Amino acid sequence: MPKQQDQQERLSLRHILQEFEECADLTQREFPEIGAYIVYFSHSVDNLLLINQVLDPLSSLKRKKDLEQLLCESQFVPVTDSKTAVKGILGGGVAIFAADSVHLIDVFGPEARSVTESETESIIAGPHDAFVESATTNISLIRRRIRSSHLKVIHCAVGEVSKTDVYILYMKDIANLDYVKDLEGRIRRIETDAINDGGMLSQYIEDKPTSVFPQFLTTERPDVSSSKLVSGKILVLIDNSPTVISAPASFFEFFSSSDDYYERWVLGTALRLVRYVALLITLMLTALYVAVTSFHYEMIPESMLLTLAESRNRVPFPPVYEALMMEFTIELLREAGARLPTKVGQTIGIVGGIVIGQAAVQAGLTSNILIISVASSAIASFVIPSYLMSASLRVIRFGVIILAGVWGNMGLVFGIAVIVIHLCGLSSLGSSYLIPVAPMRSRDWKDVFIRAPFFALVTRPTQNQTSNPIRQKNRK
Amino acid sequence: MTEKIRPFNLAVLVYMSQVGIVVFTLPRTLADYFGTNGWLFLIPCFLLVSFNIYLISCVYRLGKGRSVFDILEQSVPKLLLYPLYAALITVWMLFGCVIGKKYVLLFQMLAFPTTNPMVFKLMFDLLAFMLIIKGIYAISRAATMFFWITLWMYLLLLWVLPDFNWVRLTPFILQGGHDQIKGGLEVYGAFLGYEMSLLLFPYISKAKGSMAAIQAGNAYLSFSYINLGLISFGIFSQDQLKQLLYPLLDILAYIQFPFVERLENLLYGFFLFLVLITAVMYWWGALETARRILPRLKQQVLTFMLLGITYSISFIPKTIDEVNTWIGFLGNVTIGIAFGLPLLLITLLLIQKKGEKRDG
Incomplete structure (x- = not known):
């Protein structure tokens, strides 16, 4: 019986190696004393984490029993099917093959561009940081600005081949949940091999992709994104792109800038x-x-x-x-x-x-x-x-x-x-592109054609159909 | 998130359907048929239109916002209704068509005397087609956008205000006119377009102000007509107005800025937005009616057919005079529809109500 099990595990390891055949960038290491074998992509992992969490602990072990004990710790997630293992390795994890089990540990940390100023949306006054290609960094830039548990994040993967991570962000008590559902449905229905940028994604989910006009606002600025979120809009972040989509959008929104x-x-x-x-x-x-x-x-x-x-x-x-x-x-x-x-x-x-x-x-x-x-x-x-x-x-x-x-x-x-x-x-997202002019919503004009003093900007834009339209108390 | 036309947009839509090509000749018509201070005749017209709109709101109230076609079809067999529908389609289609043709002929006269007007008419019809296939909500949005795009033109009247002289109005009221009934119908024709609100019932929001919005649209139109009439009489005087073919164009041509002058043909271009919505509303009315006869046909195909037919018909009247004759005749028929249709509907609704009471 143990012999048969051993063979099964070996088969699994073999299967993984077969999956990554001809992938010269795959790194494999063996720990013969404890019968462990690790597989990972060195360019997708954070070296420090790899050393501290995987290499050092495994090298210090002398017996197979110690390995079993180590793998009981919560950061090591047991895996039973090779599909998950492959996905984990591709996502910056290390797969640890022991005698009778396979575990994954997430040590994701690839090389990334650091947060710099936006080149396409530069402003004079106000914060200068801009989104980068890492979606997690981008989410952190937003979370830093909105410290609320009501900021919710839905995760989906887009692209049959690329499996790109896409995150939908919204404020639970402000955003219209019908819009959120609609947007999530549109993203999940995308069937293509790969999506490389937010601008590209937005063309897949727009109401009328044949139009010359962009129907969703895209931005590279975290301050703009967070202000859109609190006004009841929904953000879509895509990994490997600094472009964030904000929806729904109106034609007139494209003429306002954060320095206003x-x-x-x-x-x-x-x-x-x-x-x-x-x-x-x-x-x-x-x-x-x-x-x-x-x-x-x-x-x-x-x-x-x-x-x-x-x-x-x-x-x-x-x-x-x-x-x-x-x-x-x-x-x-x-x-x-x-x-x-x-x-x-x-x-x-x-x-x-x-x-x-x-x-x-x-x-x-x-x-x-x-x-x-x-x-x-x-x-x-x-x-x-x-x-x-x-x-x-x-x-x-x-x-x-x-x-x-x-x-x-x-x-x-x-x-x-x-x-x-x-x-x-x-x-x-089904709402008029010309709102608040047609249909007429005079209440919103003071933040569209002019930028009224803050005490007058009491309500959130009508287009967002928010459940919580009052932004602040009128102090005047 | 079902969209409905809200009161403000409804008021704008009604105003935009009303204001049309007649505005260019209105001051002359008033001076010619009603003589001194002819602009005063606009007031009874406004009141009569308000009464007509009141009849329409009675239909809305009695029918509880149901579509007029549903009301008709509930009491009258379809076989009898089809000829009525066919008549409505014909009148509305042709009325929209001649309005467009007159606009195009006027523009040809102003700026492109050698170009075939039917080329402009084709472009006009294409714009209308683009708008009609998008549905009534898009038409309402376009009306609102065009309303804002053209609103500033009223400010231009301020330019001619220094030349306004009360003396030219004279103390006499409605002296020196002729054929008042004919002229009255012509002036009333300038208010037409509001009757299309009958077909809007299923699309307007159930908010209280909807019927008041139709009245407001008409009131705003009347206010701007009275302004235009008063200013025209105060600038040109009655006798001069009678000689001018298109007094509004003369007023526009008078405006000069240091960097641009003779603005009339650019400004005339902006009137396209007003005329387009008027024609589009009539064509949309014809389309809505046609859909009752041919419900299975795709909307795009039906619109294409209707506009194709109207485009072919618009080849027939060749000169502005011919077009004016058509507009005069069709305008009279449309006035008949504007009064007759609500009265018919009210009668039917009262009969239906009686029947309901008797049944239960």
């Missing part, structure tokens, strides 16, 4: 209004230039007409080609700047600036006024805090310019109508 709250309310309000103006400029300025110079010269006052005519008289193309060409060049510059290292990126900026700013005008390829309008649109698009939203708007702008080039002002208006109608059909 860290600065005086008047400044916060002014900045928000600037961003909405930036939205209009991004979408419409170049298109308006095209419409006016192609069809509606009567709209330009006499004093400006001369300047404009002078600047355009050498340009051989119709305004729409001129504008599309310049917008395309700006996009090329932006993309090149984003891909290159910072120092080279700066050079590209200077070269691009000179080429676009001076040479193109001198060569008679474009007019000065168009340069101003294209540059203003580009700058305005970068004012929008969410990179995803700003990129979407920049793409849409091309469509509006073409429409303006074909039908002038009417094309421009058609373009706006198409965008608004499209936005009206969007939803985020």
